[in-house]
Amino acid sequence: MQEEYKKGILDRLADFLVIALGSFINIFKRDWKKKNKSKMEEWRLMLYALNRSPPGLIGVFLVLVFIFFGVFGPRLAPWPYNYFPFFDNGTAYLAPPGTQVYLPSHETIMSLHLGADHYGRDLLSLLLAGARTSFVISIVVIVLGVPLGILLGLIAGYYGGKTDELVMRITDMFLAFPALILAIALSAVLPNRLQAFISSHAHLQSFVLWLFGLHMREAGNLGRLLSVILAMIIVWWPAYARITRGSTLTEKENLYVEAARAIGLSSWTIMFKHILPNIIGPILVYITLDFGSVILMEAGLSFLGLGATPPIADWGRIVYDGTQFFPKAWWLIIYPGLVVMLVALGWNLLGDTLRDILDPKTRRSIEFKVKKTKKMEEKEGEENA
């Protein structure tokens, strides 16, 4: 069927990716490829649809770049986040972009492409290390907050009645506070307890430090960092409970749910095997959009002085510290701001595109910009003649 269209490089890349993934799974599951031809075809069509959406491609690109730096950022940074050149060479203090600073103790020249902060730290290195912080925080908040919301939403939506009332009224209580205010309050209250907890669990502490790419010396700061995460989890789940409940209510009207009941399947099987897979699409879109929102909120909280404290590299915190030196040291605000904006934009573009391509129906109604092959043009010419 697709042979009617001329394939671009991206389409061929899509073909390759799908076949590669299929073959990979096939190694572990016998006959998987044979049994899942239809699934692979759908994947392929999804990628084709993505290829036809420039904003989606930009989103994918931005997100991939963010993930790359989120994983490798701290290693790629030319200078560690906790090295303060200011003490070596006073000129490093708020050095503007492009400055070269000689560091006597290292006997090297430090190139500050994006300028330096008030400790003389290289802004580029800080941004790279900060990518890890944002990346880990957004993943942890989503991974822990979202499933809780989905579970409660499913239960409320499927059982309905009193269960629904109870779960949703609790959810409403959380939603009644503005999320940011609630998060501020929580992250102001939580740090001391979390600090005590994390200090008493050495393994956990070193794991968290490793996760954020931090030095042992930062152990005392973890409480504040974790408090922000916990606060965001607490404000994040209610939205998902509500979305999931809504989708569940609509989805359970479908006859296949009743068919499952007629077979005798239990409520839990129906919820998780039948309803959840069918409503996960729109939820996935929200998750994608929320990666951007979590990063924004985390930056916002840091900007308010909550959460990560120097020397931990954090995009929001850099801006917060930078405000004292604005407008002289404009780079401390412009560059991190730009980075946060691009990352949030990337996730949003990706989310919007996913909304279109995940739904088989909307996917099929996207108008296909036809690039006719030579053969088709000839054929049409003949027909017209």
Next chain:
Amino acid sequence: MKLEPILQVRNLKKYFPVKGLFFTKGHVKAVDDISFEIRRGETFGLVGESGCGKTTTGRTILRLIEPTDGEVIFQGKNIMELKGDEMKWFRRKAQIMFQDPYSSLNPRQTVFEVIMEPVRFHGIHVDDPEEFVIKLLESVGLNEMHLYRYPHEFSGGQRQRIALARLLALRPEFIVLDEPTSALDVSVQANILNTLKDIQREFGFTYLFISHDLGVVKYMSHRMGVMYLGKLVEVGPSDEIFEKPLHPYTQLLLSAIPVPDPELAKELKAKRMKVEGEPPSPINPPSGCRFHPRCPFAKDICKKQEPPLMEAEKDHYVACWLYSKA
């Protein structure tokens, strides 16, 4: 020849509450005290217009909806009282096929998964699942090419066949067919109806065939019941009802069908009963006989007293005062 009943419905009632702002405003009497029996191996047709309660009846019989009152005796057991393993037994013996082929299959399951799920759940042992499913698919007119496809790749008729294969996998004895072909095109409908007849003959199924399409009911069923506003107004052998409808509502219904034959259509149109208006709301049904406000033969008694289902002719029951001996 009277066959043994496989299922008996006794005084079945289902009222749905209508919620007001704070209190329940009233009840929709979707099914209001109906009784009938379905005999082993037959197809019992249930007809009526939308909102008459025929679908609710079908679901309540399978206990997909809990009834307000009444009993359903299936093979000697009152299914309203079944629990645990016995309920599981009933779920296996009695199945339902739905109207809408587009929402009755989980879009995320392949045909293989759709059919194997109930089999696994009921612990039915099959040596080679693939082989087993292929055989079932072949018996409903599909083939092994379709095994690992998703529902959206099929047309409406093919989906109904998949749904049918899912039922057959459990070897039920009693199947509720809830408008199984009303969403399909006529040529496809004919195929499905024929398949249903074939497998009935092959496996000895008993069907409850719910439909608003009288032509289809006539083609499919041995006996039938006509429902109006939650009540059964006439029950009897299909041929007899079509030939000589007793209840005025049945007469109206039969005269309103458009017949695919221009000459006959003109002839019937001239004879068509002129009944204005539409069925009233089932929240506050008319007193007495529920059809009396639209009935051209209504008498005084019709407004006051509800007519019981009486045997007017042998095995042919009607709820109408016109046929009362008194």
Next chain:
Amino acid sequence: MRRMPEPILEVRDLTVHFYTYAGIVKAIERVSFDVYKGETFALVGETGCGKSVTSRALTQLIESPGRIVGGKVIYHSDKGPIDLLKLREEEIREIRGKEIAYIFQDPHASLDPLYQVGYQIAEAMVVHNTVKDLKEGLQRALSILKRVLIPDPESRIKNYPHEMSGGMKQRVVIGTGLTNNPKVLIADEPTTALDVTVQAQILDLMNKLKRDYNTTLILITHNMGVVAEMADRIAVMYAGKIAEIGTAEQIFKNPLHPYTQGLLKAVPNPMKRIERLDAIPGTVPNLITPPSGCRFHPRCPFAKDICKQKVPELKEIEDGHFVACHLY
């Protein structure tokens, strides 16, 4: 019978394609037919045969990803013949709704649940400048309800759509469609969502109104019973092509195309005792890659070699009876 019938619509080689990324769906291909003044013309066929697309394409009512690829629709208006497909959007809007009106299948979706029925009718007329103010519009709305035989129209006019039954709503929709006394009324499955007893009432009403206002009715339906009752002439469509055109008499008494024959045999007639229905084997083809030659050949019991190779053209077999089949 029909001496020199005067056409009101002449459709020639109408072709609509849908550009989806799964491929190009050739929804209708070179559809040609005439509709005569004052008749009831039925377009019959199964889901996906293109009957609805055809009716919408007549006034360019095709939305993305669909596109009218070719053809002509000559409309004989009072001012002379116009090719409707050549008109610009503003020009076609003048005709659509006024001279060529539509009634769609679902009466529930055609009315806005938030407004009173009378207000909706009146407002539509104010927007189209057919009345000068809302007050006059409401007067007209009242006469419309009377015209479609709604009992107690004075109080019904203040009803919200949800307070009306399906049949009543469809009456309102039909009445609204007829407000501007259109020359052509296109009814797309007008009774499919309704019960048989209500259907009978609505069909009666449509016949009456058609006579009273001398409107040409194009009826789109899959129900052979409705067709038999209503239509003067019938076009049977299959997989985006016209299979057969003829008078109701010709189509029902002497169907020529094997598809028409199969279709008529597949309907269970409630007035006859049938032991077994004759079903048409196979399924409707995919319109992205339709079968070569005659699109019906894979399901046709009489298929010959030529049917696979050559697309059959419409041929006139008897007076006014056209069929696209190599058997003739």
